Amino acid sequence: MRSSDDARKPVLLLVSLFLAGLLVSGLLLGMLLGKQTILKPISGGKVEPANAPLINPLKNSYIPLEGPWIVAIQPGHWKVEELPDELRRLRNSTGAEYDGLKEADINLRIAQLLVELVKAEGWTALLVPATVPPGLQADAFISIHADYGNGVHREGFKLSPPFRPSPASRRLATALETAFLQAAAEQKRPNGLSSIPQREHGSLAPDLWGSMGPPPKSPTLATVNMRGYFGFNYRRFEHSMSPYTPAVLIELGYLTNPTDRMRLTQFPAGYAKIILEGLRNYFREHHQRNEAFLTPPHYPWVEVTLPLAADSNGGKGAPVRVSPDPTGSLLWTLEPGTILLPVDEAGEWYEVFIRAKFATGWIRKVDTRPTTDPRWPLPGEVPNPSSSTAQ
Ligand SMILES: [Zn+2]
Incomplete structure (x- = not known):
């Protein structure tokens, strides 16, 4: 043998x-x-190495981009069935659907229109599926969605940067929101009374929207699902963007609202033009390929301490409020020892994610102390079907 x-x-x-x-x-x-x-690099011609998108699996390292602005455009839920194993629980997350209308179809149509507009600017456009190339670095990442509302009355757009936004993500969100609001304002301005000269690219408003006008801003706040979107979640998923990519998730409107549904189906170019206008403003006035501008803040895990002074809640715990303001409505009173994840800050306040409530609220920093025992992970870091899907 x-x-x-x-x-x-x-x-x-x-x-x-x-x-x-x-x-x-x-x-x-x-x-x-x-x-x-x-990844489908779509630009004027062949993608040169200088302006090729950067796929950087070493997510904690910052590598400056070069060349024309790179805009990553993700039609929400596009090719979810191809998601890798780490995201397999979302393979059936095909998006909102109402009365025969599918969010995914609307998202893709508007994303494709936006790709053409971005190319016409001389920028590089990437059409990104649900499977985000690991550590994708771009100058802007926009995930496009449409929403399902409880009841027909909910109308309008809403958008949000990720949890713990970099200064760049915050600016990008503001620029996009301003573009939506300006489009609505232009529509309302009576003809002939405007002293503002028509811009070279033409007015954003009337003929793009028929008689219904651009979408109003939804009074609903951005949800935990939007801010903890899996494509943003570089802490947990390999297939997510780089922390250094400015990002925004947009919910264009509600499939369940008759006016929004008409806008989404009849006037997709209007949405694409508003988003382009937001990008133009952002790139012109704010964007820098600068590490500090692109880096998200780091907050420690914190735990609730006993409030130093008796509060309106009688001193039983620390108040969590709807806004960073002592007079803001009280949401909850949290017991000392409760561990919280700061996701934003404003002056002396943290906005914190509260795992047990699956919600956020504002707490005074003095009512917390840093802790090194993260018993509760970030949204999306535990198996929870609703934790990281945006509808
Ligand atoms: Zn969606």
Whole structure:
């Protein structure tokens, strides 16, 4: 037995080498093909290395981009069925659907229109599926969605940067929101009374929206699901953007509202033009390829301490309010020891994510202290079907 085994060794070695070679070339081919299907660089022509998107799996390292602005545009829920194993629970997250109308179809149509507008600016446009290339760095990442409302009355757009936004993400969100609000304001301005000269690219408003006008701002706040969107969640998922990519998730409107539904189906170009206008303003006035501007803040985990002074709640715990203001409505009173995740700050206040409530609120920093025991992970960091899906 031993002698025959010895005799086979060189043959086995050759076969193994051959198989290993096949495996390696297969993997390389797979990576190449995979890359092409995952990411579609769309620019004026061939993508040069200088303005190619940066796929940087080393997410904690900042690598400056070069060349024309790179805009990553993600039609929400597009190709969810191709999500990798780490996101397999979202493979059936096909988006909102109402009365035969699918959010995913609307998202894709508007994203494709936006790609054309971005290309016409001389920028690089990337159409990004649900599977975000690991550590994708771009100058802006916009995830486009439409919403489902409880009842027909909910109307309008809402948008949000991720939890713990970088200064850049915050600016991008503001620029986009301003573009939506300006479009609505222009629509309302009576003809002939405006002293503002028409801009070179033409007015944003009337003919783009028929008689219904651009969408109003939804009175509803951005949800935990929007801010903790899985495409933003670089802390947990490999297939997510780089922390250094300014990002915003937009809910364009409600499929369940008759006016929004008309806008979304009849006037998709209007939405694309508003988003482009927001991008123009952002790039012109704010954007810098500057590490400090692009870096999200770091907050420690905190735990609730006993309030120093008796509060309106009788001193039983620390008040969490709807806004960073002592007179803001009281949401909850939290017991000392409750561990919280700061997701934003304003002066002497933290906005905190409260796991047990699956919601956020504002707490005074003096009512907390840093802790090193993160018993509760970030939204999306525990298996929770509703924790990181935006509808
Ligand atoms: Zn959605």
